[in-house]
Amino acid sequence: MKTERAKEILVQLLRIPSPSGREDRIALYIMDFLHRLDYDVHIESDGEIIDLVVNPEAELFYEVHMDTIEPRAEPFVRGNIVYGTGASDIKxxxxxxLLMLEQLRKENKDLNVGIVFVSDEEKGGRGSALFMERYRPKMAIVLEPTDLEVHIAHAGNIEAYFEVDGKEAHGACPESGINAIEQTFEMLQKLKELEPFKVKGKYFDPHIGIQELICENPFYLIPGLCKGRLEARLLPEQEVEDVLDLIDPILDEYTIRHEYTEIWDGYELSEDEEIVQIAKKAMEATGLNEFGGMRSWTDAINFMYNGTKTIVFGPGNLDISHTKNERIDVRDVVKASEFLMYVNEIYGKS
Structure with missing residues (x-):
């Protein structure tokens, strides 16, 4: 029965497109859902961003973002698997x-934690930043697709846009030109050979790669210019500034321009932290047993930078999030809801 209810709620959410900047309709749906359960909703906004806050005085918060990437796939259901943009990340x-809140009302139990539904996670993280300007909870669980692992570690990251200059020549005369594509991949190879990207990690390995590359060549030419975006994933213990000291000389050598657009250090919480201890008890109660590390940027970074001890947890699979084949097993949604119920109960007794 819970599985069918989870499926019903999720499909309703997926039928409301909510790409970053257009979260108003899904925010209204969530507000209506909460009001029908008789929960007070506090609206936080700066005129552009909107956050919905429940139980604002709590010291432990659940945080989840309402926005998705631009829709790439329409929702549909096949058995217990629900497909569609946002199914995994993170509707x-x-x-x-929402399933947990319904269950609390049915069982006449208190909501001991706070909940915030934020905007803009997929673009700039401004929703979580706004929340942290106005609230400073002691602990948080940020919901993201972790395959029901409790992520107590988080990757660091470096993102840079770059331009690599070559020299145009007729396409049949490569010896007369400098191929900007080949220069770009030579640069990438040197970056991959840096020591920080050769080590192994506890939960994931570091990585550096090119995620966007445009080399315009409307004529039969040796390409003279490439523009792209470079992304580096760092281990929690690797210092961003130390890695930048190694990357900078290579980018200076190969690019005519580069700009760092995202830079942040990762983190790893001790298993002795209160939020990790609470999560451990909830894991035991629900049959979950895996700790892990989050590989992507999440709102947890904004929380941790402002002093809130934060773990990341949720149903769904990060690998297939943002793809045309994004999907989720609703049985995992139910399991996640049960975990959150236990955390709420354990925290209420502490």
């Missing part, structure tokens, strides 16, 4: 929270 997490 399955929203459904888990």
């Amino acid at each position: 399955g997490g929203i459904a888990a929270i």
Whole structure:
């Protein structure tokens, strides 16, 4: 029965497109859902960003983002698998929270934690930044697709846009030109050979690669210019500034221009932290047993930078998030909801 209810809620959420900047309709749906359960909703906004806050005085918060990337796939259901943009990232997490709130009302139990539904995670993280300007909870669980692992570690990151200059020549005369594509991949190879990207990590390995590359060549030419975006994933213990000291000389050598657009250090919480201890008890109660590390940027970075001890957890799979084949098993949504129920109960007794 819970599985069918989770499926129903999730499909309703997926039928409301909510790409970053257009979260108003899904925010209204969530507000209506919460009001029908008789929960007070506090609206936080700066005129552009909107956050919905429940139980604002709590010291432990569940945080989940309402926005998705631009829609790439229409929602549909096949058995217990629900497909569609946002199914995994992270409307399955929203459904888990709403399912938990329904269950608390049915069992006449208190909501001991706070909940915030934020905007703009997929673009600039301004929703979580706004929340942290106005609230400073002691602990948080940020919902993201972790395959029901409790992520106590988080990657660091470096993102840079760059331009590599070559020299145009007729396409049949490569010896007379400098191929900007080949220069770009020579640069990438040197970056990959740096020591920070050769080590192994506890939960994931570091990585550096090119995620966007445009080399305009409307004529039969040796390409003279490439523009792209470079992304580096760092281990929690690797210092961003130390890695930048190694990357900078290579980018200076190969690019005519580069700009760092995202830079942040990762982190790893001790298993002795209160939020990790609470999560451990909830894991035991729900049959979960895996700790892990988050490989992507999440709102947890904004929380941790402002002093809130934060873990990341949720249903869904990060690997297939943002793809045309994004999907989630609603049984995992139910399991996530049960985990959140236990955390709420354990925290209420502490």
